[in-house]
Amino acid sequence: MGRLKKTYKRSNIPLYLQIASTLRRRIETGHWKPGCQISTIEELEREFEVARVTVRQALDMLQTEGLVLRQQGKGTFVTKQIKDKRWLRLEICLSSLLETIVDNVPKFIDVANPPPPRLGADDGEPADEYIYLKSVQTRNKEPYGLVSVHLAKRVFEMAPDAFRSRTALPILSELKDVTISRAHQTLVISSADMEAAHLLKVHLNAPTAEVHCVVADDDNVAIYVAEIIYRGDCIKFDIELLQYLSNENGKRS
Amino acid sequence: MGRLKKTYKRSNIPLYLQIASTLRRRIETGHWKPGCQISTIEELEREFEVARVTVRQALDMLQTEGLVLRQQGKGTFVTKQIKDKRWLRLEICLSSLLETIVDNVPKFIDVANPPPPRLGADDGEPADEYIYLKSVQTRNKEPYGLVSVHLAKRVFEMAPDAFRSRTALPILSELKDVTISRAHQTLVISSADMEAAHLLKVHLNAPTAEVHCVVADDDNVAIYVAEIIYRGDCIKFDIELLQYLSNENGKRS
């Protein structure tokens, strides 16, 4: 068994899906640009070491997605560039984060048995009581984030109607009687479980970003504890490495 | 077709794999802790709306991985916790980034036909000539990153031996005759293609972080252009949202 087959077999995912992903990627990265003819079926047969029908099955998918056009006797051509949908820029300061999400429209979901908030060691003291709010965030009617928020009941009751209709964090930051002393966020890369896949309309195991966000007030009480699952394909992170310069960097004048 | 089946079918990935992933996740997140008995096969049958044999096939995988132990007449028990391997903290300033990667051991790969560097509009002017260095980064003998660097030939020749044996960025920052005027990084979430899957020893389509990093000198020439693919399961991002406060945030004193 060749090196290729070995990589294929590490997952038991159907071959034609794996090949489709690889080809889709070549279009996405601009390796094959729109209008350009891609490798012939026979070349792909040899490259991936698979049967003709399997290559065709992969191309069928791309054609259904409208990415390529196949013409008998001519070849297979790229019809459109995949547009990058990564519109959601992750932010590293609270004010820009708020700007990004203030206009989002949450669709709230009823939850029968709310889980307890997951608080880490550094996240502050738990509040006496929490209200649990779960919602799907959408943009252009496309879901992109699944948000589960534990909001201190005391805070929730300052503006219950607002919290039940808009995204919590901007409301929180506008409340006069609440002082935010700490806001901390952790991001890891994960993959969609059944619930997330269903609500975000992606494949099971599609790449996601899991964000854990905790806001503490001036008594160090965690008044806002959120678990957010974003679709991986809508997120982007820009970092200017020289912007927040610490002093140790002796190189720069 | 029920809601569950619909989510399953969105991908054509075999059912037993999807179920295995879901169960593996429950162990990973601590929903089922070590020693704990998991749902019986009959419960899982009902929960996932699949046949008995399909559940068993999923459990076979977990048992092969050593995650669970099945005992006839007793049940299925979790044997070990999956350890979180997210040791690599992404950094937002150059000095901490350098600290993180300075000791990394790259294993260089020969490349026949280097691709051209991918420079965006804001990335600066291209250098006259680049040296292409491709390497797999490892930690504890486990691969975690696939790095492709275009290094301006002029810079490379200042310390060719160093660049051929160590990670480029720390060397670059130590060179006396090079002034870094801009260092910019973009991160997106993606999934492993054939090559990355093979070199990073993950499944095809496993979640990854793709980092595009460009360093420009004081003539605004892009002297370092890197494409890095990290395993998604070794990355972590900590953000103190109040640390880098912009002025508009009127709420805080």
Place this chain on the structure above:
DNA sequence: CTCAATTTGTTCGTATGTATG
């Protein structure tokens, strides 16, 4: 216009994998 080369389309038969009850 015809011919040959190229490229995709179609169809068989067979084997194995996945999923059900």
Place this chain on the structure above:
DNA sequence: ACATACATACGAACAAATTGA
């Protein structure tokens, strides 16, 4: 463990459209 159905994958042969010589 069995019978059944359907999906995946192979290899090979043949058909149809396009192109340029």
